[in-house]
Amino acid sequence: MAIRELKVCLLGDTGVGKSSIVCRFVQDHFDHNISPTIGASFMTKTVPCGNELHKFLIWDTAGQERFHSLAPMYYRGSAAAVIVYDITKQDSFHTLKKWVKELKEHGPENIVVAIAGNKCDLSDTREVAMKDAKEYAESIGAIVVETSAKNAINIEELFQDISRRIPPLIPHQNGSNGAMKLGRQSLQPTSRCC
Ligand SMILES: Nc1nc2c(ncn2[C@@H]2O[C@H](COP(=O)(O)OP(=O)(O)OP(=O)(O)O)[C@@H](O)[C@H]2O)c(=O)[nH]1
Ligand SMILES: [Mg+2]
Numbered sequence: 001m002a003i004r005e006l007k008v009c010l011l012g013d014t015g016v017g018k019s020s021i022v023c024r025f026v027q028d029h030f031d032h033n034i035s036p037t038i039g040a041s042f043m044t045k046t047v048p049c050g051n052e053l054h055k056f057l058i059w060d061t062a063g064q065e066r067f068h069s070l071a072p073m074y075y076r077g078s079a080a081a082v083i084v085y086d087i088t089k090q091d092s093f094h095t096l097k098k099w100v101k102e103l104k105e106h107g108p109e110n111i112v113v114a115i116a117g118n119k120c121d122l123s124d125t126r127e128v129a130m131k132d133a134k135e136y137a138e139s140i141g142a143i144v145v146e147t148s149a150k151n152a153i154n155i156e157e158l159f160q161d162i163s164r165r166i167p168p169l170i171p172h173q174n175g176s177n178g179a180m181k182l183g184r185q186s187l188q189p190t191s192r193c194c
Contacts, residue, residue, distance in 0.1 A: 003054075008057065012095065012096060013089070018060050020150070024149040040061045044056060080165070082162070085133075090128055093132075116154075119149075120146040120147060143158075
């Protein structure tokens with residue numbers, strides 16, 4: 001079975017749960033006392049997708065403002081970006097929109113964008129309506145899902161959705177990830193590999 005390496009980066013405000021999402025996905029573990037990321041951290045996980053294996057090369061970036069200038073190193077060459085907000089923090093949704101803008105201006109042309117509204121276990125203190133996130137995601141052709149790294153909700157699904165958006169490799173397409181352009185994803189049918 002062919003293995004495809006797919007660079008994926010996680011972006012978003014500090015404290016929204018990027019590292020917790022990666023930790024849940026890769027190690028099926030949640031740490032209440034996780035420390036803020038310094039610079040970035042790297043993990044991999046391989047998942048089946050149709051006739052292929054997708055090896056995610058995951059760059060988990062630091063959300064603190066002082067690390068912002070490092071982000072291009074991680075989104076450059078990425079097949080997908082997971083932009084995370086915290087459903088209990090409106091500000092983090094605003095920051096997410098700034099990341100989308102930056103990716104549109106400076107990110108790879110064909111990057112698949114997934115929006116994750118994390119901490120859905122805290123819906124009692126919700127500040128961002130699911131409807132707003134859905135409408136926004138639709139307007140930019142992004143995947144959207146609410147997750148809980150704590151309770152293992154929709155973490156696998158998030159990465160499966162990304163896998164499905166990555167078109168299968170056909171020989172003459174080698175060298176291109178073949179995904180849709182940011183902002184045009186909703187206008188064109190996406191081919192699915194699984
Ligand atoms: N209730 C709840 N808490 C969460 C969840 N995900 C993460 N947290 C908590 O949120 C805090 C921040 O989580 P991190 O994963 O470090 O956040 P981050 O986005 O990686 O932060 P930076 O590395 O600073 O950018 C920690 O206290 C986590 O335990 C979740 O799904 N539910
Ligand atoms: Mg982190």
